[in-house]
Amino acid sequence: MTKKLLCPSMMCADFSNLQKEIEELDRAGSDIFHIDIMDGEFVPSFGMGLQDFKEIRNKTQKLVDVHLMIMNPGNYVELFADSGADIIYIHPEADKHPARTLDKIRKKxxxxxxxxxPGTAISTIKELLPLVDYLMVMTVNPGFSGQTYLDYVDDKIIELVQLKKKYPFEIMVDGAISPEKIAKLSKIGVRGFVLGTSALFGKKEDYAKIIKHLKQEDMEEVR
Structure with missing residues (x-):
């Protein structure tokens, strides 16, 4: 089984003690720090900003991704690349020229x-797949934490697993990702999991114990 990539969603972290949060998540074995940028237009809420991103980037040597839930992301990908983002996610619906924007990212x-x-058809992004390193399936409607997992998205994930045989992208999932969902989805071909309040934050156990458990390959699939 391929090693899981566990990605704490820093929108859920305790910003009153951010240094400690990052250090504990880092030591616990997090693979990628996940940062959501929202503009209040593409999604109906505001999220983290460039200064939040820089603060986290400066405090870890781990990979840091940025999820641009914003209109016209092509105007900003170079800014985040220059600020240290390792992976930059865009939503094609928000970009008039997504292929050009992905090319900008690669040139950096x-x-x-x-x-x-959830409502985006695979057919609308299929032409972009040769340009994609990481494909992140939203399993909730983006913009808010604490939502319920949308089971109908599983059919889309299964279809993408088949397409992965042709294109070299990694499949990631984001939204209400519980330990049970990680166990189930990892077995069908999902590589990465964005962790929020369903699996990581706000629990009694410390981060190290939770992440160690989530990385176990023999986690029982909950049906």
Whole structure:
């Protein structure tokens, strides 16, 4: 089984003690720090900003991704690349020229990411797949934490697993990702999991214990 990539969603972290949060998540074995940028237009809420991104980037040597839930992401990918993002996700619906934007990301030496909403058909992004390093399936409607996992998205994930045989992208999932969902989805071909309040934050156990458990390959699949 391929090693899971566990990605704490820093939107859920305790910003009153951010240094400690990052250090504990880092030591616990997090693979990628996941940062959501929202503009209040593409999604109906505001999220983290460039200064938040820089603060986290400066405090870890781990990979840091940025999920641009914003209109016209092509105007900003170079800014985030220059600020240290390792992976940059865009939503094609928000970009008039997504292929050009992905090319900008690659020319900066960064990994390209495409995020697709629950209502986005695979057919609308299929032409972009040769340009994609990480494809992140939103399993909730983007913009808010604490939502319920949308089971109908599983069919889209299964279809993408088949397409992965042709295109070299990694499949990631984001939204209400519980330990049970990680166990189930990892067995069908999902590589990466964005961790929020369903699996990581706000629990009694410390981060190290939770992440160690989530990385176990013999986690029982909950049906």
């Amino acid at each position: 030496g960064k990994k390209t990411g495409v995020a697709i909403n």
